Structure formats: C-alpha cells, structure tokens
Amino acid sequence: MSKKTITNKKFISSVISILYDTTFHLVIKCSNKKCKNIFGLNVPGFVMGKTTCPHCGENYTFTSYEISEVYDKLGAKLTYSQAKKANKKAVEIIKSWYNHKKVKKILTYEGVNLGIPAEYGLMPVLTKVLADIEAGKIK
C-alpha cells in the first residue's frame, strides 16, 4: 500500500463549492493507476486539506491555494448583475420561509419564531445553490 504524500492539484476532479460556508467540497480521483477510486473531501476554511484514499491508502495534501486554482476552471462564476439577482432571491427566501403555514407553529419557541434569528446563519446554504443555478450549473 502506497504511503507517499502527493501535493498536486491535478487529482482534484471537481470542486463543488467554495467560500460561502468556508468549506471546499472536493471530489478526488485517486492517482494510483491500479486504484482510480473516486472519493470526497471537505476542506474547512482556508487550511490545508489532507486525506487518504479509502480504497488504496494513497495520501493527498492540498493547499487551499491549489484548490482555488482548480475552482477557477470548474466553479460557478457570475457577473455582478447575475450575483445581484441571485442575492436578491436568497434574501427574499431567507426572510420568509419560516412564516409558511406548514412550519410557523413548529418553529415558534417561547414566543420567538426561531427562523428569524437563523437568517444570517442560513444564508451561506442558499447563496451557494443559487449561484450554481444562476451560473447554469444546475438546471
């Protein structure tokens, strides 16, 4: 079983998202020719990502800088006006979903609708997917 550490961006076959919850979601194709396993890795924040292929034990180290370079080719990229549209939609949803009749009563705790304070914390979940839709990555 190989134990060498590889620092090379070419094995990242996909970066699913970036920055908004300060987590990179990577899909990695194992460089071991006999293995070629595909597996996932979450790299929190801007720290370095380290992982091992669960199939053959090959080790990988990625810096966030390398991941960023790959993202340039693979990630969603918006113009400012596209971003504005997606952002407007994100704010509209985040400030209203908790008033829907199906959830309003469930979410009310001691007189507080718990969805209201959660607006800020939930924004990154929406911005990510709306940017992908706006960029045409999700249809």
Next chain:
Amino acid sequence: MKPSILFFLQFGPDNFGIFQRLSEKGKYNLIIYDQSIEQMMYQYGLPFESFAYFLDEKVFEKSKKAVEKIKVQLDEAFKDPDFQRQFSYKGVNFFPLIMEEFTGKFLRLIEEETLYIEAFQKIIGQRNLRLIVLGNDVTWQTKPVILKAKERKIPTLCLSHSSPVATSMHDVIYADKIAVYGSAAKDFYLKYNNPIEKIVITGAPKWDKYFNFFLSQSEKEKICWEIGLDTHKPIILYFTTWPQTTDVSAYCEPHYTFKHYLETLKAVKKLEKKEVQLVVKMHPGDGTSPQVYINIAKKEGVNVIVTQQYLEYFLSLSDVVISHGSNAGIEAMFLDKPVIEFFLPTLKDINRLFDPQDAVIYVFNSQELSLAIEKCLWDEKTKKELRERRKKTLYRFNYLCDGKATERFVDLVEKMVKRKE
C-alpha cells in the same frame, strides 16, 4: 437589587474601557458573556457575573428537548411540496438539493437560540435587568435575545463592531439603538431606511487607544530588529481580504483573497530595486496558516513577514498601507499613514468603505498599485494631499477622534438604563 446590564457576546479586549468605567461607578451589576473581557475583569479585580452561570444543566436539558421535538416535526413539514415551492429559482425547485444541509445547519443554530432564550428568561427572573448591550444584532445568538427583550420591554443597545460596508444581511438595525462610529455609518443605515432615532454617533470606543499611542524611534528600531525589518527601508503593510459568507457577489470572483494577494505581490516585486519590505497582516477571521501566505510569496520571489496580531504596532512601523475596504484603513489614518484601496476589477464596485474624496487612493490592478505605492512613499505632493484629506475622512468614520468615544458610549448606556427606571 442593583440594576443589571447584560453584555451579550464578543466585544473584544479593546473595548475593556467600557466595562472598567461602568464597573468603577459601582452602581450596576454587569453580566458578561465574553471570555476575553471576563479574564480582564478578573485581572483588574472588578466585580461581574458570567453569563455562563445562567447556562446550567436545566437550561441545556430544556433546550435539547425543544430541539429534538422541533426536529421530528420539521422532518415531516420539510417534505411538503407546498413548503418546498418557496425554494424555487429559475424554474428549479432546489430544496431537495439543500434539504440535508439546510436542516442540519438550522438545527445547530436553534440549539444555540433556544439555549440563550432559556438563559435570558432565567436572568429576567433572578436579576433586575435594565439593559442589554450587544456586540452585534444580526446573528442567531443575539437576535433571539433581542426578540425576547422586546416582549419584556427591556431596551437593547448594539455597539457597532466596525464601520459597515454593504452586505445583504447587515442593513437592518434590530436593536432599539445602535452606537455607530461616525456619520459614514449613520448614512449607511439611513440609506437602508432605518429610523434615524435608532442611530447614535459615539465614535469607536475600541479606537480610543490610538489617541494615547506613541512609539519612539528607539522602540520602533527594537521591534524591527526583533522581527527582521530594516527601519531605513520602506515598509508596506498589506491587509488580507476576507470573503463575505452571506453575499452571492463573492461568486463573481471565487478565491478573491488569493488573487488579490498575488496581484499585490506582483506590484511589490516591481519595486524590488527600491528595497521595499512587505508585511502581511492577516484578517482576524482568516483561518489560513500564515505559512500559506509565506509560500505563495516565496513562489513569486517576494520576502514577507506575516502577522496575525499587534495591528497598532505594525501600523506605526509602516510607511504605506494597502487595504480592501477594511476598517484597518481607518486605523492607519489615525497614525497618519497613506492608504491605498486596492480592488480587483471584478469586484471594483462592491463593498467599498471609502468614498473617492476620502484620504485614500483607489487602484484596480498591479500596475496602478505599484505606481500608487511609489507616490505614497516618495511623492511629496501626494503625501500632502492625503494628509489634508485625512482629518475630514476621520471625522466621517470616527466622529470627534478625541479619545472620548468610550465615555460617550458609557453615557449612552447610563441614559438607557435610567430611561427604563
């Protein structure tokens, strides 16, 4: 029973003066939820109560049960097609794509929300609570407390943690009042239709330290020698940028932070023969290892010193500052340093802190940045122009700049406590 004031969430050690003053008055019981402040109160032998005292086992138990109950009910409700229809954009119903992440995140957030609601109710029942002072009024920790306080008619006051720049979630003032640093912040909130009576200009208590701050030449030389800088060569101080996690506009330029840094390195590299030195000051929220910044600079052939703290010392040592809509640019002006605002073209129109008439030079590529650095270092006309604009800029961003913002903020706190009486 003494009137109690609850200080909720982080204020940071630079705001310690507020706590010290209020404590020394001996009139109030201070309930504090900020580890750094709590430690300083211990060190100075000042009396206070920790908010953690009200987070007992019963509170945790109650919150846990509530969240478990909500989870079961939500699992069912989130599957409802009519509910999911709200999460549609450009014909895509995207809720199924995010349901797991959304649910997980929401449950984590409400674990904290319910805890703070329970703890708050405990304080109300056991103390004579007259005012809540908040470190922010937008997050899931502070908002439930504000909402409960409104119900119980307890006034809330938010202390700005910076001069705001436009992001989609910072535009509404939820607290009864907010203490802002200057007219720039006031104008920002008015632009988003917040009531004028909610906004009070005090200046920034945490920046009062600059009005007693002075490093002698020998102190500067000592620090430079220790960290490997030469006092006889120009020092450029660069602030790393930080992506907005709640703003889709960051998708215009993913990994903006690194691109911005790379372009800065290019500009500095062009000045190699002029023997400039580069210091990188990382954003306090930046989790990157400093080694990453060092490695990138090495690759570009530039020597750097990377620091995560001691901002005022590095500002004092520097000859020019490069920022990207950062409040650190304002702090640089307190110490009379020229500020260059460097924006990459993709985000050049968003999140600008300074106006063009402020004491900054705006640049948009590495070529322009190199020229601006040269001008700030060696062109007397540029230096003079920036110096002349600095006073007006500082007034806009920090009101009187007299070192008395802490005093004004404490006065506001006392007025609000009295009003409640």
